[in-house]
Amino acid sequence: MALLLGLFFWLVAIVTVGIFVARVWWLPDLASMEGALIDRQLTMTLIIAGVVFFLAQIGLGYFIWRYRARGTERATYWHESPKLEAAWTIATAVIFIGLGVRGNVVWANYFMSGTPPDAVTIEITAQQFAWNVRYPGPDGKFGRTNPALIDDALANYLGLDPKDTAGRDDIVTQNIMVVPIMRPVRLMLRSKDVTHSFFVPQFRLKQDAVPGMAIQVHFTATKAGEYEIACAELCGMQHYKMRGRLMAMPQPEYEDWLKKRAAL
């Protein structure tokens, strides 16, 4: 039994680490600039965690087999070992805090660097269960909105106020989003009703859209293609279907698309 249990923990360790190393399942292919550092930090932490996991399970399995009850000899009367304890306390503290500091550096780079000035601004307003996307149009300004004017049945999802001239050229789409590649995009995330979360796995981008708040995030797409926007915060019965399509394309095509959309 001791051998069996020891081997079982070894098996768990080997199979798990094996699947991670072989990357049978892995992060979706990266398609944003900011994601590279995130992936590096994730991979590094995963390696450290994997080594700890592997050694601990192997050690546990070995001890169970090695110190199984046999013969008549008593167990060792071993209470403590201050040196050993100090050693592993310091070692874990250094590893953990070190990881935390490194992770925070990456975090700070991402979140506190500010959006580059040439960024495209797009407003996302989440609702049960759709993503409303708004571009400011040629004037670069978003028109005023008023919740009292919202009427989904008239396709006025955002409550655009017709009296505000800045809003006349706004382009509003639902569940379709187009971004240029190789150019920073600043998102303003809002919500009409409950908390949602804007999640594009390939961009390593996730941020809650909280009602009553306008939260900014930015990213730079690197690969043209079609991606899916998922909701990552429970928002109600159709949470699993709150899907938007995101097309990343070169700048000229992006501009064409905007023009075509404005003509509609």
Added chain:
Amino acid sequence: MAEQALVHEPAKGFIRKYVFSTDHKVIGIQYYVLALFSVLLGMVLSIFMRLRLAWPMEKWPLLQQVFPTGFVGGPMTPEFYLSMMTMHGTIMVFFVLTTAPLSGFGNYFLPIQIGARDMAFPVLNMLSFWVTLVSLLVMVAALFVTGGAPIAGWTSYAPLSALGEVAGPGLGLGQTLWIISIAIFCVASLLTALNFLTTTLNLRARGMSLLRMPLTVWAWFTTAMLALLAFPVLLAGGILLMLDRVGGTSFFIPGGLVVSDRLISAHTGGSPLLWQHLFWFFGHPEVYIAILPGMGITSHVLSTFSRKPIFAYKAMVLAIFAIGFISYLVWGHHMFMSGMSPYSSMAFSITTLAVGVPSAIKTFNWLATLRGGRIRLTASMLFALGFVSLFVSGGVTGMLLAQPVIDIPLHDTYFVVAHFHIIMGVAAVFGIFAGTYYWFPKMFGRMLNERLGKIHFWFTIAGVYAIFMPMHFLGIAGAPRRYAQLTEFEFLTPLQALQVFISVAAFITIAAQLIFLFNFIWSLRRGKRAGANPWASTSLEWTVPSPPPHDNFGAVEPVVFHGPYEYSVPNAPEDYVMQSEPVREING
């Protein structure tokens, strides 16, 4: 220590003895049975979840007969899935993981292990249980009401949970009952915590200095402190949420919301993040409320069955305390993506990684306890070893999730589901099982069948790894949690095979729990009779008959001479020295 409290007379009559009993042992068993009922219910709910996740479009004609609304048209509706999910989480966290290890085992064994004849406030203790039962009944009632059980998840984030039926089915009466039940539960837990703290501080037997208390007692004591400070915050949050729903206040509901095309004009100025702060200020200590008693039990069982003193007893006590303390400073790590200030994320990240240090110390000490031991693989020991393995598996992923930058891809994915199920759910359940196999003889005077126990262990350990390890892969690949199905997204559709695998593993594992249930019921009547100390253990509960008499120690006043883990003491006649064994006899 202090004078023994005046002991109440043994109760007379069935009702006073077994129903409205003030005896801590009866109350402990009552809590245990309540948790057993809850865990069965919670498992059944998870069967529904796994059905939907693996075969989302499958029609279930038989289930449709039973639940016409939940299976309208054949397949399970997503709202039925979400209500099952909400109730599964809530029932498991509150009525199983909080109730069994703390209120169940703690009630039964904390007084005996410190040499007390009962809890400090026996009537309060009885009230705690009955209030908990009321709370459970209200929660279960939420399953019955029209509109169904709430769908907002066990975290019940506002404003989804605050807006009522307009935001989704089950968010009307079902959600109201949920909040009421949780509020009642908070009160009960508060009473329990007070009782545990007072008992530990005031009712220890002569010689039972703080540093001679078994680690189980330290764990319950620390857990009670956590409960004392955490539950009031949830209670406050629950009351505010209720006021938002029925009193027209706006604590969590901001102005200008348009829900389902309807303008919510009655509210303005609330903050959805406030609810998250209140909830997680409770919610993170709650994780440790669930797991600390399991750590205590594991330490106790590992030492007993390796026949070795627990390694670094003082470090273990310090680690429990450190975990308890730091657990109050980490709640923000649930909110990295919530729109909270990125500066506070950095602080919460460091405190969260810091809580890993005492956790790692405990793991090292457990391994060091095994080293040089004479390990006897009883069913109890198997589960304790399983606990260590799971604690490691669930713990290391914490290193990833503690970093906000890694949470960008992993937050609210199955990676998180895997992490907290392994470390908070399954590890804690392994602690409960280890405790059950270890203490059953003391509680009921009969042994559990060891062979069945071992079969139960093998199915369970293999099962939980088969269920929860693949969830890491789902999470890495980007599968968000709380999705009623993955196949609506192209990038998630290839993961469906994993979902089917997990469901099959879950069904087998759940079926294997029937072995335990059978063993439990069968052994109550037919199990081998247990002596006073079948495991050759050292703590005080093993000095008294199984089951212990009404006042635990009869005419004998327990006196303590030793620490709790004196195994394999050189030159001692046996390979263990009971805590109550007078010093003279060993030397002589």
Added chain:
Amino acid sequence: MTKKTVVAAQAAVVVLLAMTLGCGKTDETAKVTEEKTAAEGKEYQPTGDEGTITGKVAFQGQAPKFPAISMDADAFCASKHSGKVFPDAVVVNDNGTLKNVFVYVKSGLEGKSFAVSDQPAVLDQKGCIYEPHVLGMQAGQNLRVVTSDNTTHNIHPMPKVNREWNVSQPPGADPIVRTFTRPEASIPVKCNQHPWMKAYIHVMGHPFYSVSGQDGAFLLKGLPPGKYEIEAVHEQFGAETRQVTVPPKGSTTSDFAYRVGQAYRPSSLPMMPALVLHCCAEE
């Protein structure tokens, strides 16, 4: 004792789950039957003298323009429409009449009760649009929601005096059958999955109601002779009332007219005020 409790616990799990959620439905059906029996007691019996009210709903001015609905996100919905789809909140017919106006007898029937139709009122979901857009039915009558779509919908009526409900309907699902127990005009029905989808259900205490069709005409038939107040309700323009007298075995005509830019006039019946038509109020 413990053993018994454990056994009881298991039994409870089974019983409890057997009753979960399903109860709601049973409960509702029971209520409906009750109401029906109560109404049958003093039900109006036709005498052969009944008459009819007919009329048209005219619309004056330019039909308002709305932005087209974008269905790109749901490939199924988009595939069901070749051209652009516009909101059906205001539909002006070719002959200058207004479609989807609900006309009903508002007063004059006091003290009478009428048989509830045993035919269900049907609401279909077709190409991610509700069909019909305005639906009249009687309190206690069955509402039968069917889906012709290969995508999941949810049906979410938001009444004020009846009970709110919200149920998913996956493709190929059986019809959802429900009832509203109390009269209530203008219950908005919404699909949260496809936010543009909206319908209105008017629940009446009698069978004298009609919805203007593609010719803008309405027809109220089988009315006992007498004086009535009839009302027309449009989701964007509000309510208008007319006084009419129905002669024995006769027919009477009463027309309504809405025009662009008129202020929204709420009905006095309990109803959810529809939002004012912003685009047109501008003109």
